[in-house]
Amino acid sequence: MKYQKTTVGVAVLGAVFSTMLWSPLVQKAQSAESSATTSATAGASTTQAPTMVAGKPYSIEPGKDPGTFVVKWGDASMIWKAKPWMEPVLAKAGPAYLAQWSSKGLTYPYELPVDQRDKLPAGQYLDRCFAYGENFPPDAENQWDEAVARIYLPDGSVRTETDLLEIASAFVSGHGRQYLPASQAAQVARIYKWTATTPEELRGQGGTTTVLTDPNLDPQDTLYLPTVRRTRRLAGAVAKQYFPGTIYRYEDVSYLQALPQLNYKIIGFELFNPPDTFRGYGPNDVPQNQRLGGAGDVNVIIEITPKPGVSWWYAKRIYHCGLIDMHFWYSEEFDANGTMMRRFVQMPMTGSKLHLGKLDGPPASDLWTIWGYASVQEFNSGFVEEGFDTTGGFNAEVPASVYAPVSLERQSMTIQEWLE
Amino acid sequence: MRSSGHILRVPIRLFSIVALTLGVAFCIAPGTSLACKHYDEYGFSVCVDLESSAYIRLPNVKRTLFNPTTEKFFTRHADNLEFQRNALHVVLDGSPHAISEALGFAVRWHLELQPFYDSTYDFTGSGQGMYSILGDQLRTNINGRLADSYDPLFREYYLDLLPQNFFIRLGRQIIPWGKSDGVYMLDILNNFNLVNPENFNEQNVKIPVWAANVTWNATPTGSLQMVFIPQYFPTYYAGLQYKGGFPVQGGFGDFTYNSVAYANNILNGEFGVKLPTNVNLPSTRLNNWTYAARWSDQIADVHYTLNYAYTWTSTMISYPNTGNNLTASAFNLHPHRIHVAGGSADYDVDVGNEWVDGTVFRVESAVTTQDVYYEGIVGNPIDVTHWGALFGVDRIVLKDYLDKPIFFSFQYWQDWVLRRNNNCTTCGPFANKFQDVGFNGGPSGMRGLYKSLSTLYMDKTWMTGDILDTYTSVVYDWQYSDWWIQPQATYRVTDYTTIGMGFNIFAGSKQSPYGEFTNNTNVFFFLRKTLL
Numbered sequence: 001m002k003y004q005k006t007t008v009g010v011a012v013l014g015a016v017f018s019t020m021l022w023s024p025l026v027q028k029a030q031s032a033e034s035s036a037t038t039s040a041t042a043g044a045s046t047t048q049a050p051t052m053v054a055g056k057p058y059s060i061e062p063g064k065d066p067g068t069f070v071v072k073w074g075d076a077s078m079i080w081k082a083k084p085w086m087e088p089v090l091a092k093a094g095p096a097y098l099a100q101w102s103s104k105g106l107t108y109p110y111e112l113p114v115d116q117r118d119k120l121p122a123g124q125y126l127d128r129c130f131a132y133g134e135n136f137p138p139d140a141e142n143q144w145d146e147a148v149a150r151i152y153l154p155d156g157s158v159r160t161e162t163d164l165l166e167i168a169s170a171f172v173s174g175h176g177r178q179y180l181p182a183s184q185a186a187q188v189a190r191i192y193k194w195t196a197t198t199p200e201e202l203r204g205q206g207g208t209t210t211v212l213t214d215p216n217l218d219p220q221d222t223l224y225l226p227t228v229r230r231t232r233r234l235a236g237a238v239a240k241q242y243f244p245g246t247i248y249r250y251e252d253v254s255y256l257q258a259l260p261q262l263n264y265k266i267i268g269f270e271l272f273n274p275p276d277t278f279r280g281y282g283p284n285d286v287p288q289n290q291r292l293g294g295a296g297d298v299n300v301i302i303e304i305t306p307k308p309g310v311s312w313w314y315a316k317r318i319y320h321c322g323l324i325d326m327h328f329w330y331s332e333e334f335d336a337n338g339t340m341m342r343r344f345v346q347m348p349m350t351g352s353k354l355h356l357g358k359l360d361g362p363p364a365s366d367l368w369t370i371w372g373y374a375s376v377q378e379f380n381s382g383f384v385e386e387g388f389d390t391t392g393g394f395n396a397e398v399p400a401s402v403y404a405p406v407s408l409e410r411q412s413m414t415i416q417e418w419l420e
Numbered sequence: 421m422r423s424s425g426h427i428l429r430v431p432i433r434l435f436s437i438v439a440l441t442l443g444v445a446f447c448i449a450p451g452t453s454l455a456c457k458h459y460d461e462y463g464f465s466v467c468v469d470l471e472s473s474a475y476i477r478l479p480n481v482k483r484t485l486f487n488p489t490t491e492k493f494f495t496r497h498a499d500n501l502e503f504q505r506n507a508l509h510v511v512l513d514g515s516p517h518a519i520s521e522a523l524g525f526a527v528r529w530h531l532e533l534q535p536f537y538d539s540t541y542d543f544t545g546s547g548q549g550m551y552s553i554l555g556d557q558l559r560t561n562i563n564g565r566l567a568d569s570y571d572p573l574f575r576e577y578y579l580d581l582l583p584q585n586f587f588i589r590l591g592r593q594i595i596p597w598g599k600s601d602g603v604y605m606l607d608i609l610n611n612f613n614l615v616n617p618e619n620f621n622e623q624n625v626k627i628p629v630w631a632a633n634v635t636w637n638a639t640p641t642g643s644l645q646m647v648f649i650p651q652y653f654p655t656y657y658a659g660l661q662y663k664g665g666f667p668v669q670g671g672f673g674d675f676t677y678n679s680v681a682y683a684n685n686i687l688n689g690e691f692g693v694k695l696p697t698n699v700n701l702p703s704t705r706l707n708n709w710t711y712a713a714r715w716s717d718q719i720a721d722v723h724y725t726l727n728y729a730y731t732w733t734s735t736m737i738s739y740p741n742t743g744n745n746l747t748a749s750a751f752n753l754h755p756h757r758i759h760v761a762g763g764s765a766d767y768d769v770d771v772g773n774e775w776v777d778g779t780v781f782r783v784e785s786a787v788t789t790q791d792v793y794y795e796g797i798v799g800n801p802i803d804v805t806h807w808g809a810l811f812g813v814d815r816i817v818l819k820d821y822l823d824k825p826i827f828f829s830f831q832y833w834q835d836w837v838l839r840r841n842n843n844c845t846t847c848g849p850f851a852n853k854f855q856d857v858g859f860n861g862g863p864s865g866m867r868g869l870y871k872s873l874s875t876l877y878m879d880k881t882w883m884t885g886d887i888l889d890t891y892t893s894v895v896y897d898w899q900y901s902d903w904w905i906q907p908q909a910t911y912r913v914t915d916y917t918t919i920g921m922g923f924n925i926f927a928g929s930k931q932s933p934y935g936e937f938t939n940n941t942n943v944f945f946f947l948r949k950t951l952l
Contacts, residue, residue, distance in 0.1 A: 151885045160885045160915050181641050183720070198456065199915035200469055200950045216772045220721070228622045229596040233723065233766045233780040235814035235827065242824060245886050260772070311820035383884045399585065401637035405723065406716060409596075410580070410587065413456075413465065413513055420526035420582050 049099040053298040053323055054118040054269040060096050060296065069094040071271065071296040078273035080296045084287040085280075085373075087353055089366070095296025100366060101133075101325040107173060109133050109326050110367075117323045122266045122302050123258030129321035130328040131211075131256040134348045136170035136190050137368040137394065142179075142402070143168055145370055145392030146415040149246055154382025162202060162245055164387075165418040167402065168192040178400045189213045191403045192254045195224070197413050202245050206408045207234065209254035216260045224408035231405040240313040247376050247385045249313065252344055261310045268301045272322065272329060279375035279384060280345045289388035291347045291372035294329035297322035314341065327369070341380055347373040355393030359416060364394050391415060457952050464514030468952035471509065475502040475616070475924075475944040477674070483939070486670045486681075488688035499548060502674045502942055503616050507536035507624075526582040530591075534575045534624075535562050551672040557661050558615060558673075569627075570613040570656030576628045589633040594626050595647055597714060597727055598784055599764040602875055602895065603833045604734075605786035605808040606727045606762055609647060609712060611655040611734050617675055618906065618924045618944075620893070627653045629710075642717035647729075649710035652702045654755060655735045659684050662753075665696035678860040678936045683738060683799075687751065700754040702732065724765040727786070733758055737792045737801050744846045745798050756803075762786030782812035782831075787838075793854040795840070796847025797863070804854075805839040824886070827879040834872040858900070858929075858936040865931030873897045887912040895934065902928020902935035916950035 049060050056074030063070045069080040082091040090097045102114045109128035112120075120128070132138050144167040151159045169176035170190045177185055188210055195206030204226030211219045221234035223244075239255035242248070251259070258264055272294050276282040281293060299320040306312035314333035321328050333342040349372030351364030373388045396419040401407060412418040456467040483498045510533040520527045540548045541555030548554055561567030578591025598606035602620070610626040619625045632648040654660070658673025659680035666688055671681035687695045702708040712729035732755035740748030764784040769776045787807050795802040812831040819825035837854070844851045850863050859865030874896050882888040888911050895904040908922030924942050928935020 160887065160912070179640050181639055181718075199912075200467070200948065201910075201912055201915075201918050203467075212770075217770050218777055220768050220770060226623060227620070228601075229594055230599070232599065233768045233782075233814070235768070235778055235780040235816050235829075238778065238816070238819055241816075241819065242886070247884055261774075313823065378884075381884060399637060400640045401585075401643065404637065404641050404643060404716075406635070406643055414458075414515070416515060417526075417528060 049096045050102055050114040050324060053114055054300070056269075056298075058298065060094065067091075067094075069096075069296070071095055073271040073298050076271040078271055078296065083281070083283055083293065085283075085285060085289060085291060085293075087290045087292060087350060089350075089352055090292055098292075098294070098297055098322065098325040101327075106367065108138055114324060117326070118266075118269065118300060122264035125300060125302055125321045126256060126258045126264075126319070126328075128326050130346075131190065132170060132172065133321075133326040134328050134346060134369055135256060135371050136168055136192075137370070138170050138173035139175060140364075140368060140394040141169065141176045142396055142398060143368075143370045143392070143394050144396050144415070144419060145389045146418075147387055147389045147392075149248075149385060149387035151247060152384040152386065159383075160199065160245070162196055163198040164194055164196055165412065165415055166192070166194045167396070167398070167418065169403070179403050187212055187214070189257070193403055193408070195408060195412060195418070196245065203413075204411045205244065207244075208403055208405065208408070209250075210403075211254070211257065215258060219255055222405050222408075224405075226411060229409060231408050246387075247378060247383055248344075248374070248387070252346075252374065252376070261307055261312065263305050263307055265303045265305075266300055267303045267318075269323075270299050270301055270320070272297045272299045272320065274330070278330065278343070278345055279377050279386065280347050280373050285375075286373060286386065286388050289349075289373055289390075290353055291349045291388075292325075292327070292369070293347055294322050294325070294327060297324050297327075297329065299323070299329060339379075341378065343375075343377045343379075345373075345375045345377075346371055349373075349389060349392065351394065355391070357393070357395055357397065359391065359393070359419070361393060368394055370394075462514075463517055464512055466952060467509075467511045468950075469509040470506070470949045470951055471946065472504075472506045473944060473946035474504045475618070475942045476500055477502050477940060477942050479939050479941060481939045483671070485672060486685040486688060486690055488666065488668070488670065488684075491689040491692075491694075496550075498674075498939060499543065499550075501540055501543060501548070502940065504539045505536055505616075506539070507534055509534050523581075523583075525584065526580075528580040528582075530576065530578050530580065531574070532576040533573060534571075535573055536560060536571065537562075548672070548674065551669060553661075553663070553668045554658075554672055557668075558658075569653055570615070572628065585637045587635040587637065589631070592628045592630050593633060594623060594628050595631060595633055596622070596626075597725070597764075599725075599766055599782045600784045600810045600812065600833070601829065601831060601877060602893075603784075603808075603810055603831065603873075605784055605788075605810065606725075606729075606760065606764060608729060608731060608734060608760060609649065609710065611653055614655060614657040615673070615675065617657075618942075620906075627656065629653055639717070642715070645712075645714040645716070647710070647712040647714075649712070649731075650704045650708075652708070652710070652732050652755060654701075654732075657735075660736070662697060662699050665698065666694065667697070674940055675937065677857040678865065678931060679794075679855055679857050682860050695748060695750060697738070697751040697753050699736070700752060702755065721770065722765050722767045724763060726763045727761070729760045731758060731760065732756065733792055739801055743800070745800055746846070746848075756790060756792050758791050759789045760786050762808075778816060780814040782814070783810065784812075785809040793837070793840070794859075795844050795854050796849060796851040797861075797866075798846060798848035799855045799859075800844065800847050802840055802844060802847070802854075804837050806835055806837045808833065808835045810834075822880075824881050827877075829875075829877040831875045832872065833874070834870065836871075837869040856900075856931075856933055858931040858933045860931050860936075862931055864929055867899055871897075871899050885912075897928070897933055900928055900932035900935065902926075902932035904934040904937075918948040919946070921945045 058073045061070045067082050071078050080095045101110045109132045147164045149162045153159045190211040193208045196202040207223040209219050209221050222231050223234040224231045239251040243253045274281040302319040304317040315336040316334045319331045330345040335341050348369035350366045351368040352366050354364050355361040356364040376385045456465050458465040477500045481498050482495050484495045486493050512531040514529050537560045541559040557565045561571050561573045576593050578589050578593050581588040595609040613625050629649050635643050635645045637643045658676040661668045667684035670684035710731040715726045736753045737756050739752045741750045742748050762785045766782045769779045789805045791804050792801045793804050810833040814829045816825050817828045853866040856867045876894040879891040890909045892907040905925040910920035912918050926934050926937040
């Protein structure tokens, strides 16, 4: 009970804090006739959109059309427009909403001021943007969700649909330690557990991934098979392999950190202006799954290549992580000929659309995010996979043994059972 | 003796049955329904699936069988249809919120029905249908016959209670133990339905037991499980059926083990005298219960279990009333109490070396005391203590060459009789050996103190979404040099329809455990259809 009050307190404080942050920004953004802008030149507090990102001036000003914004970064500019799938707060506030993750006083991975975020070692962005910024909020005891993943044929029809239940915890900030034995507290960075509830052929299959703090060690996986009703250690599931039944790779789902087999290099920065062809950014792309988009952010661009002698599923991966909000936005993978094979897009949901504690619990802090939507477009085959959360939240009151292998043997079929 | 002309009717009728089943399955299932139906207002869900399978013998052979009525042997063509089973799988799950709230912890219920019908026994005039006595007990589980003891209509039904730090399951259930594939040293709380021993889907062939299954989650990784099972269900196999004190058959069933047919024929008067059997199942008194405990935990990267069970022999044991098969005038068939103690562990190598990282090593070991083996040519039941041990290694191979690499698993298992009645003067020749399942009267069907076998399993998925899955499983017995190979392919046509086919290939000497089924080598097909 004590920790629950504390986390609720943090959530309330976070909600108030975030409201204080973006309210003045919203008011300014919506004033088309106001001469005040959302840039620092208006004398805004540090909670406003940054004025310099990656060494170049950055500004957000209301656009000609209502609800639009002009975002400028150095010589680049883009018109920001609201989309049907956006969370209402983002749709209303515009790209300045993303600036809340650059506020002062936040914890990892947002603790650095924006002017220092472009100077990190390349590999660190994966931890900050992908692992913790988007998928495993370090301040939560756990995060959970119910999700749907669909594979589409090249003609656009649905080939298969899988329903999943997930729960995960990150231990870097000291939260969630009750799920670990004392002997492992320093060794384990995160644990992720999943199970499939449909289709029938996959129903009941599940597994766990335990990511270790030592970056040179591979994560460890278990797999529960309902045909034998047992959990087994999964031999050497490698990041480059497909996640079972999907066209995501383990690298997209649970092996999210910088991997020892790969090289990471910052090759540039960009003002993110995603076209509608980016699956997830189109106006008709799963509008019922309300989420964030990174349009208007300034991305660090990271080139990822296999180390000499390492065989990998791509020759080069270009990885884009937002510096203002520290979220991973998308990556593109290329074969040895330089042909783009695949694009992976991920878009988070904030606590405002999620629940605290129970399925019907109050919203959590806006600052807490989980993956809300993820798509893979395979250009060689024409297949597309699209996954999105249908519900989710944080800090469910789950038993300390929630990640024990035997827990999968209960074969939970609903999100409620999953959290009991 | 049937002429070969009659045999042709079997494939055509088989085709008709299978085609009709498939047609019905496709027609009655909606094309785009969601899997399972949820009734949130009532707090439960229901899922319905249909599975239909057929096993077709490939060799064209004759079998010589003993007729218990005429007490004579006869030779007849072995039917080509071994099994044609149709099973409806209905699963209901519910969470009564009012009860959960009243108790202060989560309560769930689970009910699983699996009516089945095997049309093999309808092919009268040829095939298993010629042996009507088989169909009476093996055709279906909705006729109130024996099937409840090995393939129940109400298959699993239980309550799950989740008070803090506990998981309690009360009711008829399957309780798996161990870390071995296909070898059962610790995984003994549920015996098997071996009418068709080729089925690897353990959740469909294990016999559910009534149990109080209580797990205390002592630590985030450590749990203590206590299991209390009041009723014993023996391993069920073709030939176990008795009527009026005598086995109903001595080999009619396609997968009747040689040793069972051999014994049953003697009981049915092969040597001129019929020998009645008194079948005794343990009552449900407290002193007949199975009591079992398991501790699961991990130390560093090693996941381990420690197990103990006070239970019964997996099969019923045939005891001669005189203590000697050679002089018996009647037999008592009942299980024997055993103690099983052992453990298991697995370790995932992760040392930062790509050559070994990702290799999983598994070990499992159990000592069983007061088990019963049949010793010597005479085959008198003898108490033995034996030690089973398994070593397994799993690895994903060719991951640098294949986008969807191959899962590879190898196991070596041994069973070593540590103690027995050393001077069995009534066991006849080969008194230091034991009758194995392929025994048919000769020493080539006997095992020594040490027995071992190996398994090899390889699995690979194909196509986007892993919708095509292929595997090959191989079992090799080192003492008999016999084989069982099962390749299989499964294709997910849609999310609601899966089809598959495979082969069961048996090879080896006639009295070896797998070689005895050489003439049962078959091709099989199956269809799984989600109806709701």
